[in-house]
Amino acid sequence: MALLDIDNLQVGFNTEAGLVRAVDGVSLRLEPGQTLGVVGESGCGKSVTASAILRLVPSPPGVYLGGAIRFDGRDILAMPREELPALRGRDIAMVFQDPMTSLNPVFTVERQMGEVLALRFGLGRAEARARSVQMLKTVGMPDADARLGVYPHELSGGMKQRVMIAMALLCEPRVLIADEPTTALDVTVQAQILHLMRELQQRTGTAVLFITHDMGVIAEMCDAVVVMYAGRVVERGPVLDIFEHSRHPYTRGLLDSIPRRGIAHKAELPTIDGVVPSLLNPPPGCRFAQRCRHRQTLDGQAQQRCGEVAPALVALHAGAVACHFPLDGAGT
Numbered sequence: 571m572a573l574l575d576i577d578n579l580q581v582g583f584n585t586e587a588g589l590v591r592a593v594d595g596v597s598l599r600l601e602p603g604q605t606l607g608v609v610g611e612s613g614c615g616k617s618v619t620a621s622a623i624l625r626l627v628p629s630p631p632g633v634y635l636g637g638a639i640r641f642d643g644r645d646i647l648a649m650p651r652e653e654l655p656a657l658r659g660r661d662i663a664m665v666f667q668d669p670m671t672s673l674n675p676v677f678t679v680e681r682q683m684g685e686v687l688a689l690r691f692g693l694g695r696a697e698a699r700a701r702s703v704q705m706l707k708t709v710g711m712p713d714a715d716a717r718l719g720v721y722p723h724e725l726s727g728g729m730k731q732r733v734m735i736a737m738a739l740l741c742e743p744r745v746l747i748a749d750e751p752t753t754a755l756d757v758t759v760q761a762q763i764l765h766l767m768r769e770l771q772q773r774t775g776t777a778v779l780f781i782t783h784d785m786g787v788i789a790e791m792c793d794a795v796v797v798m799y800a801g802r803v804v805e806r807g808p809v810l811d812i813f814e815h816s817r818h819p820y821t822r823g824l825l826d827s828i829p830r831r832g833i834a835h836k837a838e839l840p841t842i843d844g845v846v847p848s849l850l851n852p853p854p855g856c857r858f859a860q861r862c863r864h865r866q867t868l869d870g871q872a873q874q875r876c877g878e879v880a881p882a883l884v885a886l887h888a889g890a891v892a893c894h895f896p897l898d899g900a901g902t
Contacts, residue, residue, distance in 0.1 A: 571643060602744075602775070677721070742776075844860055857880075
């Protein structure tokens with residue numbers, strides 16, 4: 571049985587213009603000890619899916635429209651609200667994209683880490699301090715003891731992110747959700763954080779749901795990949811299979827846009843023309859159809875089907891793809 575099983579999740583936001591379906595039928599499975607990557611452009615529903623797992627979607631305007639999120643066989647969406655604090659942090663923890671907005675600017679690092687340990691384990695101040703220092707050392711924080719007494723604004727971006735990772739791991743969660751944890755960091759610090767997370771995952775066996783828009787990060791961190799577009803899953807499979815034999819034109823477009831040797835200028839990188847369709851009134855067929863170069867190579871009847879009939883996510887080899895006319899696995 572999967573540790574985390576999301577089945578046909580649907581989440582929307584009520585706006586003055588109408589209901590925006592940010593997540594529209596997403597299904598994925600996270601196995602114990604696995605690192606599963608969720609990738610896609612900004613606005614595809616990655617972060618909303620992550621927030622939904624912990625029931626953190628703000629309501630209003632957010633609303634859960636359907637589906638289930640099962641952790642260890644129990645549906646999180648059906649849990650009484652008073653049981654959620656015990657789930658958050660202890661069983662499932664989250665590292666957010668921007669640590670500056672996640673850490674309280676008026677409390678020291680020690681105060682914030684100590685509160686987690688007091689609430690979860692009932693530790694006193696001395697015990698909490700010792701555990702906090704140990705965890706900061708585990709995540710590679712220099713001069714960990716002294717860092718406990720500082721405020722978030724006194725730390726660099728990389729140090730703040732290390733504090734966030736340390737706080738997430740304090741309760742030894744079974745699932746760690748990392749939502750774009752390196753986006754605001756420079757390349758060198760990003761590499762350090764990714765290396766740290768990979769080491770910690772291997773040491774603790776924690777299952778990781780890694781959310782990013784960066785296919786390079788997916789290649790480095792993940793065992794399997796889920797590709798999202800306009801609120802839906804368009805492809806999923808083992809990471810090696812996705813990179814070498816992607817079947818969905820959108821996945822292939824993401825991979826083609828990765829910088830590589832031999833491309834001297836940014837202008838030479840392939841791009842995906844067009845824009846993501848509105849989730850307020852999405853098109854009836856494949857949501858990627860208007861941007862799909864593969865569709866342009868098909869006959870008129872096939873193109874019409876792409877524009878009128880939404881493709882189902884169908885098992886194909888080691889993964890699954892939502893495309894009426896999937897690529898042959900070699901990008902053609």
